[in-house]
Each structure stands twice: as structure tokens, then as C-alpha cells.
Amino acid sequence: MKKKDLVVLVGVIGIIMMMILPIPAWLLDVLLIINISLAMIILLIAMNTKEALEFSIFPAMLLITTLFRLALNISTTKLILGEGEAGSVVATFGSWVAGGQIAVGFIVFLILVIVQFIVITKGSERVAEVGARFTLDAMPGKQMSIDADLNAGLINEQQARERRSKIEREADFYGAMDGASKFVKGDAIAGIIILLINLIGGFIIGIAIHGMAFADALSTYSILTIGDGLVSQIPALLISTAAGLIVTRASSEGNLADDITKQLFSYPTLLYIVAGVITMLGLFTPIHFITTFPLAILLFIAARRMQANLTKKMVEAEQHEEEQQIEEVRSPESVINLLQIDPIEFEFGYGLIPLADTQQGGDLLDRIIMIRRQCALELGLVVPVIRIRDNIQLKPNEYVIKIKGNIVGGGELLLNHYLAMSPGFDDDSITGIETLEPAFGLPALWIDELTKDRAELSGYTVVDPPSVVATHLTELIKKHSHELLGRQETRSLVDNLRENYPVLVDELIPSVLTVGDIQKVLVKLLKEKISIRDMVTIFETLADYGAYTKDPDVLTEYVRQSLSRQITQQFTSQGETLRVITVGPNLEKKIAESVQQSEQGTYLALDPVSTQSMYQKINEQVNRLLQMGQQPVVLTSPAIRMYLRQLIERTMQDIPVLSYSELEPNVEIQSVGVVNL
Structure with a gap:
């Protein structure tokens, strides 16, 4: 012993x-x-x-x-x-x-x-009794939290063992205190x-x-x-x-004295108030001021010193934070942070700061929220958070839009002006600074406030600078939406669908298709501006045909046919005739004969002469419809639709290519041009 x-x-x-x-x-x-x-x-x-x-x-x-x-x-x-x-x-x-x-x-x-x-x-x-009860009640939750952290890899086995031991000792301690307090009584x-x-x-x-x-x-x-x-x-x-x-x-983190000084004496303004009240007691009550004034002065001095100490600590904290940032930049590990790329960035010159500054009346942040809601409704895509920052390297009135670090669009704005777009005929009395509308490339004018009303009466479309930016940003997001949908984003869409349709998701993933396979199909749909909001129909189709083929191109064609009602309504209004450019039988036969089979799937091997001739004839028909003010749509058979799309998407990406199977039987179709070889 x-x-x-x-x-x-x-x-x-x-x-x-x-x-x-x-x-x-x-x-x-x-x-x-x-x-x-x-x-x-x-x-x-x-x-x-x-x-x-x-x-x-x-x-x-x-x-x-x-x-x-x-x-x-x-x-x-x-x-x-x-x-x-x-x-x-x-x-x-x-x-x-x-x-x-x-x-x-x-x-x-x-x-x-x-x-x-x-x-x-x-x-x-009483406190010991309640503490013991709550400690015992909280033990299962704390144990589950430790197990969750251990399974997630946040802690190791030794740390988990120490935390479990601490929980057991807490329960033993408060239980012992509950009994020992009876001895004091x-x-x-x-x-x-x-x-x-x-x-x-x-x-x-x-x-x-x-x-x-x-x-x-x-x-x-x-x-x-x-x-x-x-x-x-x-x-x-x-x-x-x-x-x-x-x-x-x-x-x-400290003892009782540290906590009292930190928490009780951290509000100098309140001490000023107390000092004032004590002074008033000495002046306006029978209590003599000799009794109250010394205490009031002491409180006032203490408040001044506390305020000075707090200011000093804030300055020291800011300096320490700046030093840490400098050290982080100097450290080798800081390079890793530079590898992070924001999905969408909106950068602007210092002259456009009022657009994003709410104190100056800017509503760009609210407009971006509405853009994300609009894209979710129209495309079924959850647009990532858009990073907004000023860039001194840009011109004062210039802005650029980046997708994954690459510039995809930009323009210049005049904040005190309005953008006026001509209705097709120009009014000589409407004068301004000539420019191009950034979203669609239409000729326009920057006009001042005095010219705005006259331009609207003349039929001009007049919009303010925030609307110009919002429209441009919306169109670019729609155009590049397929680049924003990765496997992680697809997993989020799948998890959201699983909440209401667990059987459908479990049947498809992973036994039939992987998340990567589904992501490829969704990307191909978004690339042709087909909404993926109807995930139930898409998953039903993939579950039906995924067992027979894993080719994303073929699966996409099946999905498009299942979405025929949606596609029909996207390109036609109720009772409206759909005017299309049809593909002649010779061209269809030529494309069908040029399809080759390989281990990676099918591909189109069309000779260069035929390809160039097809480009030229489709371009002639498209330009003719555009001059007539109509939206060109190419219509072909289901067998060659995806191959024709692959051919023309490099030069005419915005021209939709549809097949007969993707249109509802009741829609009226009018051929306004034929492309043939």
C-alpha cells in the first residue's frame, strides 16, 4: 500500500x-x-x-x-x-x-x-437531481452521435473510446452528486x-x-x-x-473568474446606463449624492476601460486574422484552395457595384434568386449558387459571366440609361448610343431618361440595366445548363425523387443503371433544352429500356419519345400549326447507310462532300425561316434523329431537331422546306 x-x-x-x-x-x-x-x-x-x-x-x-x-x-x-x-x-x-x-x-x-x-x-x-436525470436521458443520443462521427471518419477509435468514457463518467458523477447532496441536507x-x-x-x-x-x-x-x-x-x-x-x-474554456469577467463585463454601454441611473438617484432622491457619486464615477471609469479593452481586442483580432490569411497564402497547403472552381461566376467593374449593393437600391441578388427559381421550373435543374464579385481588371461598366472558370458571355452597361430595341422599323427621333443587346445580339440603343417615354410610344422595347443582366444571365444558364449537371448534382436529384418514389429509384439504381448513366441521359436532354423536371417519366422510361441497352444516346431517344407531350407543348401553342423543315428521303437514306457499329456504340461516318452539301442546304432553309420571323425546326424520322443532331449541333446548336415520334398525333405539321441531297 x-x-x-x-x-x-x-x-x-x-x-x-x-x-x-x-x-x-x-x-x-x-x-x-x-x-x-x-x-x-x-x-x-x-x-x-x-x-x-x-x-x-x-x-x-x-x-x-x-x-x-x-x-x-x-x-x-x-x-x-x-x-x-x-x-x-x-x-x-x-x-x-x-x-x-x-x-x-x-x-x-x-x-x-x-x-x-x-x-x-x-x-x-435539486440541481444535482435534475442534472443526473438529464445526463442519463441524454446518454443514448450522445452514444449515437459518437458512433455517427466514428462511421463518418471524423474521429478514430481511440477518440471514440475516450468520448464514451467521458459520457459514462458524467453519468456516474451526477448520480453520485445526487446521492451525496442528501448528506449535506x-x-x-x-x-x-x-x-x-x-x-x-x-x-x-x-x-x-x-x-x-x-x-x-x-x-x-x-x-x-x-x-x-x-x-x-x-x-x-x-x-x-x-x-x-x-x-x-x-x-x-475558462474558470469561474474568467467566465464572470468575460460574460458579465463585456457590455460597457450597460455600465454607462447603470452609472447614469445611480447618478440620478443621488440627484433626485433623498439618497445623498456623496453616497452615489463615487460608485457612479467608478462604474463610468470601468466602462471606459472596458470599451478601450474591447476596441483593442477587436483591432488585435483583425490583425491576427490578417496575419493568419497571409500565413495561409504563404503555406504550401493554400495552393489547394486555388483549385476550387465556382460553377457560375458574375464579375463586374467597379462602375456596376450599385447593381449588387442593396444600400444603393441594387436588386441583382433578388433577381438571381428569381433566375434560379425560373430555371428550376423550366428546366428541372437546381442552378448552383452564383458567385458575385467585383473585378478591378474589368472596365468600369463591363461585366463577364463565367461557367466553371471560363468566360461564356459579357457586355457593358450604362446605369443611368435604358436599353431600347427597335420593333423592326427605326424612328429617327430616337437617338442614343448604338450597341448590341447581349443576350440575343440584337441591335439596340442606350437612351436616357428623357427619351424613354417617347421610345416606348414608338414601339421600342425598353428595359433597364438590371433586366438586361438578368436576361443575359438566364439565357446563358439555359444554354450551358448541361455543363452544370454533374454526378453529384444528379445524386441530389435522385435523392429528392426517392423521397416520394422510393420503389422507382430502387428498381433503377444501381441494378439497371448507375448514377453516371442517368447523368449522361439528363445532360443530353438539357443540351437540347429539354426540361428534366418530369423525373418520374424519365426514370420510368429508363427502367423499361435500361435492361436492353446502356447506350446513353439510345436511352435518350426513348426518353424523348416518352416526353412527347412536353416537347410538343414546348414548340407549339394550343391549336398552332408547327412549321418545320423536313429531311428528304435521299438524305435520310444516306445518313442511315452511314451509321457504323463499334464496340463503344454506333456513330455516323458521313463523307465530307455530303456533309458540306447538307450543311449548306439546311443553312439556306434556316435563314429563309429566320427572315420570315419564324422559329426553324428540323423534323426527321426517329431512326436518324440523333445522328442528324450530332451533325448540325456544331454549327447550328440552337436549331431543334425533332422526330415524328416526339410529337403528339393531334398536332398539325406544315412543311415549309425540304433538305435533300
Whole structure:
């Protein structure tokens, strides 16, 4: 057995022996001082712990100190009743508190006992009980959180073991505190009983046995009783306070003093208010200003110093943050952050800052929210967050739009002007700065406020700069939507569909197709501006035909045919005739004969002469329809649609190519041109 173990064992046995053996007065004085010192040590430790588990031995210490205090009470009671004295410590406490007035000392002692018993002890007991209950109730949730972090790789097995051990120790600690707090309550009750015994028993013994006069007996035993009660109850009060601090202490990065100074004295403005109120009390109430002014001045000075310290800390924090940023830039790991590319970026010169600054009336952020909603409704695509930043390398009124770091569009804006687009005939009275509308490349004019109303009366389409930017951004997102849909974004769409159609998703993924296969099909649809919002129909079709082929081109054709109603409504209005450019039989036959089969799938191997001739004839028909103000649409058979699309998408990407199977039977079709070889 170690020496420290032997000391503790002898100490506990000595406490028990104190209840039986008589103790001389000089030794009792030493033990009473030790009791007071021990209580002060426990209180200071409780004030300096950051969390309850740092003083996990406290429940056992509470029991030992309570037992030690009861042993001292018994020893002093034996001396008081047997010899009419209890040492200099008890006598000093009794005389000092009573101050020559026994009634006052007795009342002070009773108040002390009541405060400890009703306020501190009862409160600590309740808090310990509730803390134990909530700690036990929270254990399953904490265990699940640890398991989740371990499975996610956020912590290792050793860290998980340590956190589980901490949870178990917390439960044990609060359970032990709940039981130990009952000893404090019992100690307070025992103190009151011992007080009555010493007072009544000593009074009787003093008169009957020692032959003391009534007044002498009352004075002697009252002082000794009050002294004994104070000597025992003051350490009890300190330890009860320590128990309350331990069980009410929340986890923190500092001790009690740090938390008080940080949290209670972090609001200098409030101290100014308190100082003002105290000053008003001294000026407008019977309270003399000599009493209130010093405190008000002290609060004012403290508030000034606190405000200066807070300002200094803010400056130091900013400097520290700047230094950290500089260090991060210098560190080799900072290069990794440069590899991150934003899906969509909108950069502008400093002259266009009012567009994005809400304090200057800019509503660009609100318009971008509406753009994302519009794209979700029209394309079924969740557009990523658009990064908005100013760029001093651009011209003051210039802006650029980037997709994955590459510029896909841009333009210049005049904030104090309006963009006016001609209705087809020009009005010579409408003058302005000639430009091109950035979204569609139409000729337009930048006009001022005075010309705006006249231009609208002349039939011009007049829009403000934010609308120009919003339209341009919307069109570019629609044009490049297929570049924004990766596998991660596809997984998000699949998870969203799974919430309402779990059977459909589980049947398709992963047994029939992978997320990558589905992403390829969705990208091909978006590339031809076909909405993927109807994910149920798309997944139903892929589930039907995915077992027969994994070719994304073929699967896309099946999906397009399933979306025939949507495609028909996209290119025709209710009761409207669809005017199309049809593909002649010779060209269809030529394309069908040029389809080659390989291990990677089918591809079109059309000779260059035929390809050039086809380009020229399709371009002639398209230009003729555009001059007539009509939207050109190429119509062909389902067998060659995807191959014809592959041919013309390089030079005529915006020209839709449809097949007969993608149109509803009730739609009226009118051929306005034929492409043939």
C-alpha cells in the first residue's frame, strides 16, 4: 500500500475514532482550523474548474467532510456538556459573533443555518437531481452521435473510446452528486439538533451539576453553543456553495473568474446606463449624492476601460486574422484552395457595384434568386449558387459571366440609361448610343431618361440595366445548363425523387443503371433544352429500356419519345400549326447507310462532300425561316434523329431537331422546306 493510500485510510479511521474517544481542547482547535481550511480549498477548486469532471472526486469529498464535521460536532458537544468549554476557537467565534449580546449571536446563527438549509443545500440537491436525470436521458443520443462521427471518419477509435468514457463518467458523477447532496441536507438538520442539545443540555448541566447561577449558565453555554455552531456551519456553508457551483457549472474554456469577467463585463454601454441611473438617484432622491457619486464615477471609469479593452481586442483580432490569411497564402497547403472552381461566376467593374449593393437600391441578388427559381421550373435543374464579385481588371461598366472558370458571355452597361430595341422599323427621333443587346445580339440603343417615354410610344422595347443582366444571365444558364449537371448534382436529384418514389429509384439504381448513366441521359436532354423536371417519366422510361441497352444516346431517344407531350407543348401553342423543315428521303437514306457499329456504340461516318452539301442546304432553309420571323425546326424520322443532331449541333446548336415520334398525333405539321441531297 502506498503512503498516500495509508494516510487517507488512517484519516477516515481517525474521524470515526473522534466520535468515540475524548479529544483535548488544544487538538480540537487544530482540527477545527483544518476543517475550515479544507472547506476553503474545496470552494476555491470548485470555482477554478472548467467542467464538473475535473473535480470528479467531489461527491466522495462531500461525504468525508460531512463525516469529519459531524465528528467535530460530537467532540465539541462532549467538551461543552462535560467541562463547560470547547477550546479557544469555539469561544472566539461565539464571543466575536455575539459581540456581548447573546440574542444577536443566536439570531445570526439561526439565519446562517436557515440560509444554508433552505437556499444553498436545497438548491444544490435539486440541481444535482435534475442534472443526473438529464445526463442519463441524454446518454443514448450522445452514444449515437459518437458512433455517427466514428462511421463518418471524423474521429478514430481511440477518440471514440475516450468520448464514451467521458459520457459514462458524467453519468456516474451526477448520480453520485445526487446521492451525496442528501448528506449535506442531513448535516444541516443535524447541526440544528446539536445546537438545541448543547443549549438546553448545557444550561441544565451547568445549573444542576456545576452549580452555576442562572445568568452565568445561560451566558456561558449560549456563547459556546453559538461558537460551536458557527465553527461547524461556516465550513458546511462553504462546501454547500462548492457543491452548488459544481453541479451548476456548464462546460467552459475558462474558470469561474474568467467566465464572470468575460460574460458579465463585456457590455460597457450597460455600465454607462447603470452609472447614469445611480447618478440620478443621488440627484433626485433623498439618497445623498456623496453616497452615489463615487460608485457612479467608478462604474463610468470601468466602462471606459472596458470599451478601450474591447476596441483593442477587436483591432488585435483583425490583425491576427490578417496575419493568419497571409500565413495561409504563404503555406504550401493554400495552393489547394486555388483549385476550387465556382460553377457560375458574375464579375463586374467597379462602375456596376450599385447593381449588387442593396444600400444603393441594387436588386441583382433578388433577381438571381428569381433566375434560379425560373430555371428550376423550366428546366428541372437546381442552378448552383452564383458567385458575385467585383473585378478591378474589368472596365468600369463591363461585366463577364463565367461557367466553371471560363468566360461564356459579357457586355457593358450604362446605369443611368435604358436599353431600347427597335420593333423592326427605326424612328429617327430616337437617338442614343448604338450597341448590341447581349443576350440575343440584337441591335439596340442606350437612351436616357428623357427619351424613354417617347421610345416606348414608338414601339421600342425598353428595359433597364438590371433586366438586361438578368436576361443575359438566364439565357446563358439555359444554354450551358448541361455543363452544370454533374454526378453529384444528379445524386441530389435522385435523392429528392426517392423521397416520394422510393420503389422507382430502387428498381433503377444501381441494378439497371448507375448514377453516371442517368447523368449522361439528363445532360443530353438539357443540351437540347429539354426540361428534366418530369423525373418520374424519365426514370420510368429508363427502367423499361435500361435492361436492353446502356447506350446513353439510345436511352435518350426513348426518353424523348416518352416526353412527347412536353416537347410538343414546348414548340407549339394550343391549336398552332408547327412549321418545320423536313429531311428528304435521299438524305435520310444516306445518313442511315452511314451509321457504323463499334464496340463503344454506333456513330455516323458521313463523307465530307455530303456533309458540306447538307450543311449548306439546311443553312439556306434556316435563314429563309429566320427572315420570315419564324422559329426553324428540323423534323426527321426517329431512326436518324440523333445522328442528324450530332451533325448540325456544331454549327447550328440552337436549331431543334425533332422526330415524328416526339410529337403528339393531334398536332398539325406544315412543311415549309425540304433538305435533300
